[in-house]
Amino acid sequence: VTSEREFIADHRPDLIADLDEWLRIPGISAIPDHHGDVARSAQWFTDAARAIGFPAVEVWADGPWLPAVFAEWPSAEPDAPTVLVYGHHDVQPVDPLQLWEHPPFEPTIDGDVLRARGAADDKGQLLFHLLGVRAHLAATGRSTPAVTLKLLIEGEEESGSPHFEELLRAHRDRLDCDIVVVTDTGMIAADVPSTVTGMRGMVTATLSMHGPDLDLHSGVFGGAVPNPATALARLIAALHDDAGRVQVPGFYDDVLELTDAERELFARVPHDDDAFLQVAQSRALHGEAGYSTLERIGARPTAEVNGLAGGYQGAGHKTIVPSDAYAKLSFRLVADQDPAKIMKAVDDFVAAHTPPGITASLEWDGAGVRPCLVPIDTPAYQALTDALSAAFDGAAVLPTREGGSGPEAALQQAVGAPLVFLGVGLPDDQIHAPNEKVSITMLQKGAEAAAYLWTGLARVGAAALASGRTPA
Amino acid sequence: VTSEREFIADHRPDLIADLDEWLRIPGISAIPDHHGDVARSAQWFTDAARAIGFPAVEVWADGPWLPAVFAEWPSAEPDAPTVLVYGHHDVQPVDPLQLWEHPPFEPTIDGDVLRARGAADDKGQLLFHLLGVRAHLAATGRSTPAVTLKLLIEGEEESGSPHFEELLRAHRDRLDCDIVVVTDTGMIAADVPSTVTGMRGMVTATLSMHGPDLDLHSGVFGGAVPNPATALARLIAALHDDAGRVQVPGFYDDVLELTDAERELFARVPHDDDAFLQVAQSRALHGEAGYSTLERIGARPTAEVNGLAGGYQGAGHKTIVPSDAYAKLSFRLVADQDPAKIMKAVDDFVAAHTPPGITASLEWDGAGVRPCLVPIDTPAYQALTDALSAAFDGAAVLPTREGGSGPEAALQQAVGAPLVFLGVGLPDDQIHAPNEKVSITMLQKGAEAAAYLWTGLARVGAAALASGRTPA
Numbered sequence: 001v002t003s004e005r006e007f008i009a010d011h012r013p014d015l016i017a018d019l020d021e022w023l024r025i026p027g028i029s030a031i032p033d034h035h036g037d038v039a040r041s042a043q044w045f046t047d048a049a050r051a052i053g054f055p056a057v058e059v060w061a062d063g064p065w066l067p068a069v070f071a072e073w074p075s076a077e078p079d080a081p082t083v084l085v086y087g088h089h090d091v092q093p094v095d096p097l098q099l100w101e102h103p104p105f106e107p108t109i110d111g112d113v114l115r116a117r118g119a120a121d122d123k124g125q126l127l128f129h130l131l132g133v134r135a136h137l138a139a140t141g142r143s144t145p146a147v148t149l150k151l152l153i154e155g156e157e158e159s160g161s162p163h164f165e166e167l168l169r170a171h172r173d174r175l176d177c178d179i180v181v182v183t184d185t186g187m188i189a190a191d192v193p194s195t196v197t198g199m200r201g202m203v204t205a206t207l208s209m210h211g212p213d214l215d216l217h218s219g220v221f222g223g224a225v226p227n228p229a230t231a232l233a234r235l236i237a238a239l240h241d242d243a244g245r246v247q248v249p250g251f252y253d254d255v256l257e258l259t260d261a262e263r264e265l266f267a268r269v270p271h272d273d274d275a276f277l278q279v280a281q282s283r284a285l286h287g288e289a290g291y292s293t294l295e296r297i298g299a300r301p302t303a304e305v306n307g308l309a310g311g312y313q314g315a316g317h318k319t320i321v322p323s324d325a326y327a328k329l330s331f332r333l334v335a336d337q338d339p340a341k342i343m344k345a346v347d348d349f350v351a352a353h354t355p356p357g358i359t360a361s362l363e364w365d366g367a368g369v370r371p372c373l374v375p376i377d378t379p380a381y382q383a384l385t386d387a388l389s390a391a392f393d394g395a396a397v398l399p400t401r402e403g404g405s406g407p408e409a410a411l412q413q414a415v416g417a418p419l420v421f422l423g424v425g426l427p428d429d430q431i432h433a434p435n436e437k438v439s440i441t442m443l444q445k446g447a448e449a450a451a452y453l454w455t456g457l458a459r460v461g462a463a464a465l466a467s468g469r470t471p472a
Numbered sequence: 473v474t475s476e477r478e479f480i481a482d483h484r485p486d487l488i489a490d491l492d493e494w495l496r497i498p499g500i501s502a503i504p505d506h507h508g509d510v511a512r513s514a515q516w517f518t519d520a521a522r523a524i525g526f527p528a529v530e531v532w533a534d535g536p537w538l539p540a541v542f543a544e545w546p547s548a549e550p551d552a553p554t555v556l557v558y559g560h561h562d563v564q565p566v567d568p569l570q571l572w573e574h575p576p577f578e579p580t581i582d583g584d585v586l587r588a589r590g591a592a593d594d595k596g597q598l599l600f601h602l603l604g605v606r607a608h609l610a611a612t613g614r615s616t617p618a619v620t621l622k623l624l625i626e627g628e629e630e631s632g633s634p635h636f637e638e639l640l641r642a643h644r645d646r647l648d649c650d651i652v653v654v655t656d657t658g659m660i661a662a663d664v665p666s667t668v669t670g671m672r673g674m675v676t677a678t679l680s681m682h683g684p685d686l687d688l689h690s691g692v693f694g695g696a697v698p699n700p701a702t703a704l705a706r707l708i709a710a711l712h713d714d715a716g717r718v719q720v721p722g723f724y725d726d727v728l729e730l731t732d733a734e735r736e737l738f739a740r741v742p743h744d745d746d747a748f749l750q751v752a753q754s755r756a757l758h759g760e761a762g763y764s765t766l767e768r769i770g771a772r773p774t775a776e777v778n779g780l781a782g783g784y785q786g787a788g789h790k791t792i793v794p795s796d797a798y799a800k801l802s803f804r805l806v807a808d809q810d811p812a813k814i815m816k817a818v819d820d821f822v823a824a825h826t827p828p829g830i831t832a833s834l835e836w837d838g839a840g841v842r843p844c845l846v847p848i849d850t851p852a853y854q855a856l857t858d859a860l861s862a863a864f865d866g867a868a869v870l871p872t873r874e875g876g877s878g879p880e881a882a883l884q885q886a887v888g889a890p891l892v893f894l895g896v897g898l899p900d901d902q903i904h905a906p907n908e909k910v911s912i913t914m915l916q917k918g919a920e921a922a923a924y925l926w927t928g929l930a931r932v933g934a935a936a937l938a939s940g941r942t943p944a
Contacts, residue, residue, distance in 0.1 A: 030788030093790055099686065159788050200691060204789045213753035214571065217904035218802055219672060219876025223774035224748075224765045226758035229799075230712070230777050236702060237709030276696075281685035284829025286698035293696045302695035305702050306792050307783030312800055316502030316631050317676045317837050318565050319802050319877075320778050320904055327701075328784055330690055330791050357756025365789050404691025405791075432689035432792060 004451040005391075007135040008444045015443060016109065018048060018127045022089075023107045023116040029066055029090035029156040038155050041089045042067035045126065045153055052130050053137075054151075063170050065163035066090065066155035070174060073133070073149040081462035082148040083454070084177035086411055087126045087184050088157030091118035092432045099434035112441050119438035121431035122184045125423055126153060128443040129183060132450030139451060146458035150177060154407070157184070160204055161407040162366030168414035177417050178465040179380050179457060182408050183446070186425030188400060190442060192270055193392040195384055196421035198298055198401030199408055201333035201371035203343050203364060204306075207232065207350065209325045210359040215311070216321040226357040229310050229325040235353040235360075236327060239303045243289035246303045246331075248349045254336045256373075258299050266294050269398055279428045298401025302332040332403060339368030370409035373401075374419060379460045384420040387453035391445045418465065422449060476923040477863075479607040480916050487915060488581065490520060490599045494561075495579045495588040501538055501562035501628040510627050513561045514539035517598065517625055524602050525609075526623075535642050537635035538562065538627035542646060545605070545621045553934035554620040555926070556649035558883055559598045559656050560629030563590035564904045571906035584913050591910035593903035594656045597895055598625060600915040601655060604922030611923065618930035622649060626879070629656070632676055633879040634838030640886035649889050650937040651852050651929060654880050655918075658897030660872060662914060664742055665864040667856060668893035670770055670873030671880055673805035673843035675815050675836060676778075679704065679822065681797045682831040687783070688793040698829040701782050701797040707825040707832075708799060711775045715761035718775045718803075720821045726808045728845075730771050738766050741870055751900045770873025774804040804875060811840030842881035845873075846891060851932045856892040859925035863917045890937060894921060 002010070027041035028034040042059050049057045049071040061067040069089065094104040094117050102108045104117040114124070129151065136145055152175065154164060168175065185196040211228035212221070241247055258266070271294050273285060287296040296302075306329065311322030331342055343364050354360040374381065376399050385397040412419045424446035430436045457465065474482070499513035500506035514531050518541050521529045526543040533539040541561065566576040566589050574580045579588035586596070605617055612618065624647065626636060640647065657668040683700035684693070713719055730738070743766050745757060759768040768774075778801065783794030803814055815836050826832040846853065848871050857869040884891045896918035902908045929937065 030786070030790060032787060093784070093786065093788075095784070095786070096687070160791075202691070202791065204791065206789075211754060214902065214905045214907075215568070216752055216754075217876065218774070218776045218778060219674075219804060219874065220769070220899070220903070221752050221754075222769070222776045222802075222804055222875060223772060224757060224759045224768045224875075225752050225754040226756055227777055229780050230708060232780070233705040233708035233777065233799075236705035240702070280688055280693050280697050282683060282688075282693075282697040282829055283831070284698055284827075285696060286827065286829055287696045296695045297692070300695060302690070304690045304694045304791075304793060305699055305705065305783065305797075306690060306790060307785050307794060308701050308704070308780040308797055309782075309785040311777065311779030312565070312567070313779050313781040313798070314502070314565065314567070315504060316565075317678075317800060317802070318502060318778060318904070319632075319674065319676065319776075321776060322779060325777075325780055326785070327705075328789060330694075330789070332691060332694055355756075355758065357754055357758055359755070402691065403694060403696075404689065427692070430686070431692070432790070433686045 001141060002138055004135040004139040004448050007138045008131055008447045011131060012440065012444065015127055015131050016440065019114055019119065019124060020107050022123050023118055024105050026105045027090050028093050029159040030093050035066060038066045038090050042069050042155055045069050045089055048130060049151065052134055060167065060171060063163060063166055065167045068155050068167060069153040071151040073145055075146060075148045076144040077146060077458065079462060080147050081178040081457055081465055082150060082176060083179055083181055083457060084150045084152060084175060084415065085129055085181045085183055086152050087122045088154040089123060089126065090155045090158050092158050096434065101435055112439050113437050114440055115435055115437040117436050119436050120425045120429035121436065124438040124443050125183045125446060128446035129450055132447035135447055136451035136454045140455060145454050147454045157406060160202065160365050160369060164407045165410050168410065172414060175415050177415055178462040179417050180411055180415060180419040182406065182419060182421045183423050184406055185402055185421045185423030186427065186429065188270060188398065190426060190439065192398065193388045193395050194398040194400045195388060196402045196423065197374040197376055197399040199372045200403050200405050201337060201339055201369045201409065202330055202405035203339045203368035204330040205362050205364045207327045207329055208361045210323065211357065212321060212323055215323050218319040218321050221321055225321060226355055227321050228358055229322050231355050231358045232325040232327055235350065236305055238353055244287050246301065248345050250345045251301065251342065254338060255301060256335045258295065265399060266292065269294055269400055297403035299334055301334050301337060304330050306330050332405060333371045335371045335373040337371060339370060343368065369405045369407055372408040372412065378418055379464050380418040380420050383456040383460050384422060384453060387449045387456050390452050391449035422446065422453065473613060474610055476607040476611040476920050479610045480603055480919045483603060484912065484916065487599055487603050488912065491586055491591065491596060492579050494595050495590055496577050498577045499562050500565050501631040502565050507538060510538045510562050514541050514627055517541050517561055520602060521623065524606055532639065532643060535635060535638055537639045540627050540639060541625040543623040545617055547618060547620045548616040549618060549930065551934060552619050553650040553929050553937055554622060554648060555651055555653055555929060556622045556624055556647060556887065557601055557653045557655055558624050559594045560626040561595060561598065562627045562630050564630050568906065573907055584911050585909050586912055587907055587909040589908050591908050592897045592901035593908065596910040596915050597655045597918060600918035601922055604919035607919055608923035608926045612927060617926050619926045629878060632674065632837050632841060636879040637882050640882065644886065647887050649887055650934040652883055652887060652889050652891040654878065654891060654893045655895050656878055657874055657893045657895030658899065658901065660742060660870065662898060662911065664870065665860045665867050666870040666872045667860060668874045668895065669846040669848055669871040671844045672875050672877050673809060673811055673841045673881065674802055674877035675811045675840035676802040677834050677836045679799045679801055680833045682795065683829065684793060684795055687795050690791040690793050694793055697793060698827055699793050700830055701794050703827050703830045704797040704799055707822065708777055710825055716759050718773065720817050722817045723773065723814065726810060727773060728807045730767060737871060738764065741766055741872055769875035771806055773806050773809060776802050778802050804877060805843045807843045807845040809843060811842060815840065841877045841879055844880040844884065850890055851936050852890040852892050855928040855932050856894060856925060859921045859928050862924050863921040894925065
């Protein structure tokens with residue numbers, strides 16, 4: 001009998017072949033022209049899950065959401081716990097296209113690195129699960145997994161999961177589980193295994209400011225009427241004070257301040273600001289005064305400008321007072337901030353910062369994403385870190401908090417089960433940026449940890465997982 | 473013998489036919505793809521000037537500037553003064569195209585109104601000169617004008633005349649004159665003749681702010697690195713205080729403050745803020761505290777944002793810390809502000825407002841345009857207002873100051889002659905905006921005033937014009 005690790009190493013070519021096929025489908029959920037590709041992407045994964053043995057695989061396209069995939073592989077073991085793996089198959093947009101060294105949807109391999117949009121976020125990580133369950137079966141000699149395995153693969157996570165809660169409600173009867181395993185995150189480094197214990201929430205909006213009903217000659221009218229681009233800039237400038245603190249009244253009201261113990265855990269995570277800056281290709285740090293970089297990213301909320309537009313943007317110059325100006329804004333949230341309360345607070349802030357003669361409108365993208373914080377003293381967390389440690393040759397697994405956002409809190413709330421994160425992205429994977437990449441070796445580690453985890457969770461048992469206590 | 477006015481009325485169809493032909497050429501100087509059209513536009517005017525009898529017409533394309541037209545029609549009268557008429561044949565860009573009710577380069581007539589890009593700014597006004605000189609000859613029975621007439625028609629005024637001073641230097645020997653007549657401005661209203669006595673200067677620049685070298689995931693990096701869009705907004709916000717005063721140190725140092733007498737002249741100009749707002753399609757006034765609307769436009773400098781760009785601008789949302797953000801900025805200047813000094817002051821301001829980790833660059837478009845202020849106690853000014861008054865049935869002609877910018881100061885400095893403004897645009901012509909239009913009747917008034925002006929200036933004589941004294 002082969003080991004999990006050997007099986008995975010032997011089948012590395014399958015993993016690469018799957019990546020090569022799936023990554024060619026440009027399933028960009030944020031761009032309506034690509035919604036057909038999102039559907040093709042869902043179908044691809046459906047076929048792939050069936051091909052490795054999942055007895056039941058369905059595309060869920062019966063609501064306003066983009067096609068999601070649900071797969072189920074019941075365990076033959078009596079009383080086996082049920083695991084729900086969550087991930088997403090849609091990808092980020094690719095502009096600015098000219099910064100890609102290779103076409104984003106033509107995967108290229110260079111040693112251990114595979115480059116393409118979605119390689120790490122999140123297609124590569126979903127593919128390690130397909131390999132992982134095969135390794136689990138091969139190494140344990142089973143014909144069904146030790147746990148009942150459910151996969152829920154969303155199709156609009158990169159658009160902020162606008163219909164995910166509705167999807168969960170519509171299919172709630174299929175989603176019963178004893179634990180949720182989220183696979184859409186990363187680790188500290190290739191040799192420093194870690195697991196995420198927090199994700200930020202998020203609300204995003206397009207802020208439009210409208211001034212005169214037409215672009216005006218800035219000579220004839222400039223200096224005498226309000227300029228919406230100036231008004232927009234002044235509002236954005238008012239979002240932060242000089243110490244980087246968000247100035248929206250009430251913004252921090254529900255933020256769980258870090259305890260000394262939590263700050264101590266943050267301090268244990270190996271982190272080097274210079275290396276961080278190198279990955280970010282930024283020439284300085286900047287953020288809320290009084291917090292470390294990891295704390296700023298993992299435990300503090302933000303107000304960020306994602307895009308600006310308005311007036312003349314072409315070659316040369318056009319001397320106008322523009323009629324309109326726009327900003328794409330996003331707010332990352334931490335426990336226990338409530339997206340609805342933050343949206344209301346920002347609405348009020350915008351109203352208070354809209355000068356006479358300017359009409360502002362703030363269009364929120366859906367209901368937002370709640371922040372998620374995972375307790376680290378549970379059997380579920382212990383099983384996860386045991387599996388990861390085994391895949392990384394016994395190394396200790398550090399708890400981290402990521403700054404990104406996913407629908408984890410909504411999922412946890414919907415199914416009422418504990419949740420852990422199993423993800424093997426690396427900090428320099430350039431997800432959401434040009435030249436996204438993934439380490440194939442890291443995907444193999446993910447497959448291996450998953451294979452161990454199904455065995456481990458079966459050992460813990462459904463009752464202990466649900467109760468949050470370790471078995472006697 | 474027909475009168476000037478009758479001749480012009482009889483030949484209104486010629487004016488319309490010329491407008492219809494010339495306005496179809498999209499000579500947008502700000503857009504390199506249209507530079508071939510700018511050349512075609514110059515050729516069109518060359519042919520038109522030749523056709524009505526100008527014995528010498530040349531396209532000047534012998535430098536880095538876009539093609540300009542120079543035409544000369546010597547007077548047969550001994551000692552006739554020489555008049556240099558200045559205008560421009562290039563036009564503004566047309567975006568946002570979807571706001572045009574008719575295609576911008578397919579002129580449409582509705583009663584007395586002709587709509588097209590360039591109808592008022594400046595092709596219509598140049599065409600009234602062609603009709604005006606024909607009327608002058610017909611009504612006075614001359615075969616050459618009473619003054620030696622030179623036309624200098626620039627091809628890159630709408631791009632800020634970046635090479636105009638170089639053009640003036642290169643062709644200085646052809647530009648000797650006793651008076652400059654600028655035709656690129658407007659009047660208070662169709663029944664309130666007026667003439668411009670001041671134009672603002674201008675400097676324009678593109679401000680680029682660069683943060684990280686790639687767009688970053690705002691979850692992974694947001695809140696920990698500087699965001700160039702936020703930095704840009706904070707710099708723009710710092711440009712003005714809450715009272716609308718520009719905060720660039722030294723900005724007002726050379727501004728000629730209005731005298732009580734000048735403020736009294738401003739107050740005489742009929743102006744209604746409500747009507748102004750209606751034309752501007754703006755819901756409020758906004759500007760430097762302590763000044764009236766006309767003073768703000770005519771006698772006060774500004775800092776204006778003409779466009780914003782950066783990060784993600786497409787559909788949906790992309791949660792990034794953008795790598796770059798841009799603003800198109802323009803500063804309107806008044807006497808005696810010096811473009812070079814203002815550019816230096818803004819350079820310093822940008823440097824002082826660039827936070828750590830952000831690289832700012834400010835790219836100025838050429839050397840800028842100087843402000844121009846016309847004295848109103850000269851024979852040249854008197855001849856102009858007499859001609860205008862005659863065209864408007866004896867109405868008094870009010871001095872105004874426009875907020876727009878042209879290369880008048882440079883021209884005046886180059887030729888060393890007094891300068892007056894003869895222009896018949898109207899405040900609601902929507903120049904630089906969608907649906908630009910012109911009143912054909914106003915163009916006829918312009919032609920009539922020009923026809924009278926050549927007779928009037930000949931009567932004043934070259935010596936008196938140059939000396940600035942009225943003839944004995």
